[in-house]
Amino acid sequence: xxxxxxxxxxxFVHGLFMNxxxxxxxxxxxxxxxxxxxAPAYAYHEGNPSELRSNVNLNLGNLTFGQVINSLSAFIDKxxxxxxxxxxxxxxxxxxxxxxxxxxxxxxxxDTAPPKGIFSFKWSFIKANLxxxxxxxxxxxxxxxxxxxxxxxxxxxxxxxxxxxYNKFVVPESRNIPRSSIKNxxxxxxxxxxxxxxxxxxxxxxxxxxxxxxKNFEAYKDKDSxxxxxxxxxxxxxxxxxxxxxxVAMFINKWTVSL
Numbered sequence: 001x002x003x004x005x006x007x008x009x010x011x012f013v014h015g016l017f018m019n020x021x022x023x024x025x026x027x028x029x030x031x032x033x034x035x036x037x038x039a040p041a042y043a044y045h046e047g048n049p050s051e052l053r054s055n056v057n058l059n060l061g062n063l064t065f066g067q068v069i070n071s072l073s074a075f076i077d078k079x080x081x082x083x084x085x086x087x088x089x090x091x092x093x094x095x096x097x098x099x100x101x102x103x104x105x106x107x108x109x110x111d112t113a114p115p116k117g118i119f120s121f122k123w124s125f126i127k128a129n130l131x132x133x134x135x136x137x138x139x140x141x142x143x144x145x146x147x148x149x150x151x152x153x154x155x156x157x158x159x160x161x162x163x164x165x166y167n168k169f170v171v172p173e174s175r176n177i178p179r180s181s182i183k184n185x186x187x188x189x190x191x192x193x194x195x196x197x198x199x200x201x202x203x204x205x206x207x208x209x210x211x212x213x214x215k216n217f218e219a220y221k222d223k224d225s226x227x228x229x230x231x232x233x234x235x236x237x238x239x240x241x242x243x244x245x246x247x248v249a250m251f252i253n254k255w256t257v258s259l
Contacts, residue, residue, distance in 0.1 A: 005196075005259045007105045009081050012039040013072065013098075015089025015113070016132070017144060017173045019045040019052070022241065026086070029249050038083070040075045042068050045171055052171045053143060061139040063174040065090070066185040069097050076103045084256055088240050089113050089208060092199075093181055096216075099194050106196040106259060108252050111208045111237050112216060113181060115188040120212040128152040128207035133178050143172045152207040153238040165241060190219045196226040198255050200248065202235030228255065 010030055012023040020039035027037040044060040045052070072094060076083060085104035087095035092112025099107040114120070128151060132142050144152075146159070146166050154162040180186065197220070201213035210231050217229045232239065232248060239248055 005084070005105050005256065007081050007084055008034060009036045009079055009083040010038070011072075011076060011079075011083040011085050011104070012037065013085065013087035013091030013094045014039065014042070014045070015087070015091045015111075016177060017149070017170050018088075019047070019049060019169075019171050021049060022088075022169050025245065026240065026249055029246065030253070033253060035084075038075075038079070040072060042177075043071060044174075049169055049171045050167065056141050056143065056172045058141060060172060060174050061141045061176065063177055064179075064185060065093075065177045065181040068177060069094060069185070072098060073101065073103055084108070086110070086252065087112070089237065090177060090181065093186060096188055096197070097186070099197060100188055100192060102195070104195060106198075106256060108198045108200065108256075109213075109216075110200045110248070111202055111205055111239055112199065112213060113178065113186075113208060114212055114216055115186045116182055116184065117187075118212065118216050118219060120209055120215070122209045122211065124206040125209055125212060129178070132173065132175055134175070135179075137175055139176060141172045142175050144170065153236060154242075155206050155236050156204055156234065157236075157238070157242075165238065169241070188219070191221045193222045194220070194225045194227075196259050197228070198252065199227070199229045200239070200252070201229070201231045202237060202239045203231055203233045204235060205237045205239070207237050226259070 092109035095107040150162040199217040201210035
């Protein structure tokens with residue numbers, strides 16, 4: 001399944017607590033290289049982040065990972081060609097799922113959320129994820145604190161720097177997306193042949209530790225399908241917005257062109 005990739009279309013998939021605005025710099029980076037770029041929003045995620053925080057849509061609380069995948073799949077089906085898929089965090093798991101159902105010519109999974117059956121016992125993973133998936137919170141919409149965002153995403157930045165990024169990009173989130181992603185909605189057939197996959201991990205990531213990304217990568221078993229892993233030193237879960245994010249984007253571009 002490793003034919004030469006000719007697609008000039010990229011679909012960027014955002015993660016939890018983010019929306020398409022988080023991909024703005026990446027879209028410009030790839031458009032300058034001749035790609036047609038799209039960044040579809042999950043349901044109830046479209047709009048200005050500050051306005052979404054001020055006017056929380058309570059319907060968001062019922063949104064599941066399976067519904068996100070169905071929406072992304074329908075969006076891709078309307079494109080003129082099958083795209084390259086680039087996803088971060090929960091968007092990375094979405095890319096894994098979309099590649100499994102043959103919706104992309106290649107997939108890049110950055111700090112990807114774990115699929116069903118892949119778990120970490122690292123304290124930072126448990127500490128960062130529990131406030132969101134906490135079962136006693138029911139279907140209430142989750143709007144994280146700046147302190148949580150600093151620990152989970154921006155742990156090598158100052159609190160002042162974190163506040164700036166929070167104001168620009170953070171949106172309310174459904175607790176049922178991550179809850180359902182560790183159940184059947186997030187099940188991956190690791191034995192199935194697949195188009196090329198690249199896993200990227202941040203060495204300093206608290207919420208999705210590099211070791212968890214490695215475990216996810218190593219779960220794939222088809223020897224004839226291309227799959228690669230790259231860890232970036234000093235990078236956190238905010239790898240796509242962190243200083244020198246261009247290095248990550250350039251690495252991905254070189255990997256894609258080499259296929």
